[in-house]
Amino acid sequence: MTQQGTAQGQDTADGAQAPGVSELTLDQKLELYYYMRLTRSLEERLVNLYRQTKVVGGLFRSLGQEADAVGSAYALDRTKGDILSPLIRNLGSMLVQGARPDEILRQYMAKGDSPTRGRELNIHYGDLVRGFVGQISQLGDMVPVMAGVTLSFRMRGEDRVGMVYVGDGATSTGAFHEGINFAAVQRCPLVVVVENNGYAYSTPLSKQTAARELRDKALGYGIPSEQADGNDVLATYEATKRAVDRARAGGGVTLVELITYRRKGHAEHDNQSYVPAGEIEKWAASNDPIDRFVTVLTMDLKVDVSVLGAIDERVMAEIDRATDEAEASPMPEPADALVGIYADPPEEKPLWFREGVRAAVEVNERPSSWGTHDV
Amino acid sequence: MSEITYLEAIREALFEEMERDENVFCLGEDIGAYGGAFKVTEGLQAKFGEARVIDTPISEIAIIGAAAGAAHMGMRPVCEMQFIDFISCGYDMLTNYVATARYRAMLPCPMVVRGPSGGYVRGGPFHSQNPEAAFLHTPGLKMVYPATASDAKGLMKAAIRDEDCVLFFEHKYLYRRIKETMPEGDHVVPIGKARVAREGTDVSIITYAATVWKSLEAAEELEKEGLSVEVIDLRSLAPLDDEAILATVKKTNRVLIVHEDTRTGGVAGEITSRISEMAFEWLDAPILRVTAADVPLPYSPPLEDYVLPQTADIVKAVRRLAEY
Numbered sequence: 001m002t003q004q005g006t007a008q009g010q011d012t013a014d015g016a017q018a019p020g021v022s023e024l025t026l027d028q029k030l031e032l033y034y035y036m037r038l039t040r041s042l043e044e045r046l047v048n049l050y051r052q053t054k055v056v057g058g059l060f061r062s063l064g065q066e067a068d069a070v071g072s073a074y075a076l077d078r079t080k081g082d083i084l085s086p087l088i089r090n091l092g093s094m095l096v097q098g099a100r101p102d103e104i105l106r107q108y109m110a111k112g113d114s115p116t117r118g119r120e121l122n123i124h125y126g127d128l129v130r131g132f133v134g135q136i137s138q139l140g141d142m143v144p145v146m147a148g149v150t151l152s153f154r155m156r157g158e159d160r161v162g163m164v165y166v167g168d169g170a171t172s173t174g175a176f177h178e179g180i181n182f183a184a185v186q187r188c189p190l191v192v193v194v195e196n197n198g199y200a201y202s203t204p205l206s207k208q209t210a211a212r213e214l215r216d217k218a219l220g221y222g223i224p225s226e227q228a229d230g231n232d233v234l235a236t237y238e239a240t241k242r243a244v245d246r247a248r249a250g251g252g253v254t255l256v257e258l259i260t261y262r263r264k265g266h267a268e269h270d271n272q273s274y275v276p277a278g279e280i281e282k283w284a285a286s287n288d289p290i291d292r293f294v295t296v297l298t299m300d301l302k303v304d305v306s307v308l309g310a311i312d313e314r315v316m317a318e319i320d321r322a323t324d325e326a327e328a329s330p331m332p333e334p335a336d337a338l339v340g341i342y343a344d345p346p347e348e349k350p351l352w353f354r355e356g357v358r359a360a361v362e363v364n365e366r367p368s369s370w371g372t373h374d375v
Numbered sequence: 376m377s378e379i380t381y382l383e384a385i386r387e388a389l390f391e392e393m394e395r396d397e398n399v400f401c402l403g404e405d406i407g408a409y410g411g412a413f414k415v416t417e418g419l420q421a422k423f424g425e426a427r428v429i430d431t432p433i434s435e436i437a438i439i440g441a442a443a444g445a446a447h448m449g450m451r452p453v454c455e456m457q458f459i460d461f462i463s464c465g466y467d468m469l470t471n472y473v474a475t476a477r478y479r480a481m482l483p484c485p486m487v488v489r490g491p492s493g494g495y496v497r498g499g500p501f502h503s504q505n506p507e508a509a510f511l512h513t514p515g516l517k518m519v520y521p522a523t524a525s526d527a528k529g530l531m532k533a534a535i536r537d538e539d540c541v542l543f544f545e546h547k548y549l550y551r552r553i554k555e556t557m558p559e560g561d562h563v564v565p566i567g568k569a570r571v572a573r574e575g576t577d578v579s580i581i582t583y584a585a586t587v588w589k590s591l592e593a594a595e596e597l598e599k600e601g602l603s604v605e606v607i608d609l610r611s612l613a614p615l616d617d618e619a620i621l622a623t624v625k626k627t628n629r630v631l632i633v634h635e636d637t638r639t640g641g642v643a644g645e646i647t648s649r650i651s652e653m654a655f656e657w658l659d660a661p662i663l664r665v666t667a668a669d670v671p672l673p674y675s676p677p678l679e680d681y682v683l684p685q686t687a688d689i690v691k692a693v694r695r696l697a698e699y
Contacts, residue, residue, distance in 0.1 A: 120479045134480035138471050144440025152448035175436045182437035341478050341514050343538030
């Protein structure tokens with residue numbers, strides 16, 4: 001559902017004719033299934049590794065949100081150099097852009113050959129060549145950054161689009177406001193995806209905003225909005241694709257609200273005591289995005305279950321192989337911590353009490369939590 | 376070649392760098408059509424157009440954040456904070472995002488955040504600040520604070536060409552008060568190198584920005600008493616020039632650190648600590664500081680002048696060191 005901003009005299013004409021999901025081939029739809037399944041199974045593997053304390057830091061799940069992540073990212077054009085900035089529940093979006101399971105595992109396991117060389121946690125990493133930017137924990141901050149990335153597309157006359165993800169909670173931040181407003185004024189080719197999963201850590205949407213709907217915020221910025229069922233991967237794709245096409249055609253920023261539900265806690269330690277009884281179970285039983293898409297594929301599109309089974313097997317084989325590789329990877333050399341703060345100087349000198357010392361301690365403790373354990 | 380002011384020197388650097396490299400662009404509040412609150416960017420938009428001299432909403436987070444995003448893609452943005460006091464509105468973006476980008480994600484942020492800084496101008500608590508101490512504590516940022524017109528030009532060029540984010544503090548008291556003939560050619564002053572503003576043998580003053588001039592005045596006065604005072608103009612605050620600091624300590628064995636910023640947790644504390652670690656045995660007297668008092672900077676002239684360091688304070692401190 002497209003809704004136009006009401007700013008006077010605004011020419012937010014939709015660029016191309018909005019494409020329907022019918023333009024996706026069956027192979028593409030099976031690819032969507034593959035990415036959703038890969039997301040879920042990879043996170044399940046991470047849970048096992050977390051329980052073995054091989055995942056050193058916190059573990060963030062996107063259970064129940066795989067469709068909104070995968071369907072929205074799929075609307076970008078990887079052949080044109082589009083770039084997205086994911087949020088903590090966008091593992092699926094990153095996989096679509098070419099992130100690999102072994103990278104995710106190395107990140108979580110704090111390995112020396114992880115994409116951030118052990119400097120950052122979880123899915124906080126990026127690759128501008130494949131088209132995703134590493135996020136930081138301060139929510140909303142990536143909106144101004146992606147405004148700048150897409151400003152550079154516009155300044156250089158490049159046919160590229162950017163996409164930035166925020167949650168319902170981040171729409172309350174100053175960075176979100178300043179970033180989306182700046183991008184709207186500059187008519188940056190940017191899609192702002194608001195994943196409304198009902199909770200920001202423990203805070204429900206009703207305590208986050210008095211807005212009737214998050215898409216309503218678009219009105220204040222004079223930009224169009226889209227809203228879709230984020231648990232319907234095809235509807236998500238369709239709504240986001242309209243926004244991407246609009247951005248590419250010079251129509252500026254669109255806010256896309258995807259309505260979904262966070263079935264796990266903020267992180268693995270969170271016991272979700274604040275969630276009303278039965279709510280999670282209800283979503284799991286009747287509105288699981290993968291179950292729903294399997295029904296579409298098998299009932300409407302007559303895909304044989306064996307085809308999906310083969311994809312599941314391929315996913316597990318990939319994850320097994322990636323796990324073996326990641327587990328075999330070395331931890332970082334301690335003094336590598338001093339490298340790469342600046343281009344010049346390339347590294348800091350060791351402090352005098354660390355000169356000639358390889359490791360600060362003999363055994364690096366791997367606590368089972370950060371002290372936030374309430375399970 | 377005629378003399379130009381500190382402010383004109385900065386403008387000249389912006390013009391030359393934008394001409395040299397099409398990736399350089401400016402963004403900030405009222406910098407385009409209006410030319411900026413202090414007219415530092417006057418004429419830039421007329422020459423380079425709205426696309427490269429961008430008037431932004433009142434949004435320091437967005438200015439700094441968008442600059443970072445553009446810098447990742449190979450652009451070289453120069454952000455103006457209308458007054459440097461407003462840099463605190465973008466503090467999160469600078470410290471959490473920009474300063475960590477290369478280290479955590481190998482994302483380069485070649486960008487400059489510049490703005491009018493400092494007091495002695497009756498600007499009150501929100502138009503007189505010196506923000507360096509807050510950022511001295513943040514690995515990943517560089518900081519320069521020139522005291523002369525030629526350094527202002529040369530450091531601006533170096534800042535724009537640097538591969539990392541440089542905070543460029545411009546002292547607004549100096550904007551139109553000092554003039555200098557610019558060196559010929561492509562004048563670039565390296566970041567991280569201090570300058571001996573005056574040679575001396577009895578006492579060293581280590582300082583930067585507007586208090587360089589107050590220190591030079593004090594040195595003149597003290598010369599009449601037979602005291603030879605060396606004045607070191609740091610120019611860069613991150614990285615600090617340890618070599619220059621060490622050299623002057625070894626030369627005079629008596630050190631006064633002067634800055635306009637407040638005292639506690641200030642740059643002087645860091646320099647004192649470094650001297651104590653590197654050259655304790657070279658000292659003949661305790662290191663003294665002349666700084667602002669630990670108060671928000673008040674507006675009324677008798678109050679502001681009482682809080683900020685004055686030439687007479689510096690003279691008094693140097694005498695005390697010489698007598699120690």
